[in-house]
Amino acid sequence: xxxxxxxxxxxxxxxxxxxxxxxxxxxxxxxxxxxxxxxxxxxxxxxxxxxxxxxxxxxxxxxxxxxxxxxxxxxxxxxxxxxxxxxxxxxxxxxxxxxxxxxxxxxxxxxxxxxxxxxxxxxxxxxx
Numbered sequence: 001x002x003x004x005x006x007x008x009x010x011x012x013x014x015x016x017x018x019x020x021x022x023x024x025x026x027x028x029x030x031x032x033x034x035x036x037x038x039x040x041x042x043x044x045x046x047x048x049x050x051x052x053x054x055x056x057x058x059x060x061x062x063x064x065x066x067x068x069x070x071x072x073x074x075x076x077x078x079x080x081x082x083x084x085x086x087x088x089x090x091x092x093x094x095x096x097x098x099x100x101x102x103x104x105x106x107x108x109x110x111x112x113x114x115x116x117x118x119x120x121x122x123x124x125x126x127x128x
Contacts, residue, residue, distance in 0.1 A: 003069040003100055007076060010105065011062040014050070021050050029106040036110045059083040074098040082121065090117020 001009070010027040013019055025047065032043040041049060053060065059082075066077040080092045092112050099107035114121060 001103065003072075003074045003098070004067055006100070006103070006105065007067065007074060007098065008064070011064070011078075015060045015062055017054050017057075017059070021047065021054075024050060027105055029101050029104045031101075032106055034108040034110070037112055056084060057082050058085050058087075072100045074100070079115065082117075088117070090121035091115040092117070092121065 006027060010024065013024045013027070025043065028043055028046070030043060032046060034041040034046055061081040062078050063081070064076055064078045066075075068075050075098065076094070076096050078094050078096070080094060081089060082092070083089050091114075093115050094110050094112050096108055096110040098105055
C-alpha cells in the first residue's frame with residue numbers, strides 16, 4: 001500500500017465506529033507518537049482517545065482536502081466533521097504531518113483550527 005492509501009484506509013477505519021478499534025491500531029507502530037496542538041500521545045493514549053471519541057460522538061467524517069507524500073513522510077490538510085451524541089456538530093480543519101516506518105505510521109504532528117462549533121470542540125483532537 002502507498003502512504004496515501006495507508007492514510008486513507010486509516011481514516012476510513014478511524015471514522016467507522018462499527019469497526020473494532022484493533023483494526024485501527026494495525027496502521028501504527030508500537031512506538032507511535034502523536035502531537036495535537038502541543039499535546040503528546042503514545043499508542044496507548046491514542047487507543048484511549050479512540051475509545052473516548054466513540055463514547056462522545058455519534059459520527060465522525062474526515063474530508064481530505066490536500067495530501068502530499070514523499071519518501072517516508074506525508075502531509076494532509078483535512079476537515080473533520082464531528083457529531084456529538086447530542087446532535088451538535090463541529091468542523092475542525094487539521095494540518096497534519098505523518099512519518100512512516102516499515103509501512104506503518106510512527107508519527108503524526110497536527111495543528112487544528114475550529115471552523116464551526118463550540119470552542120470546547122477543539123479538545124476533541126486529544127480527548128481522553
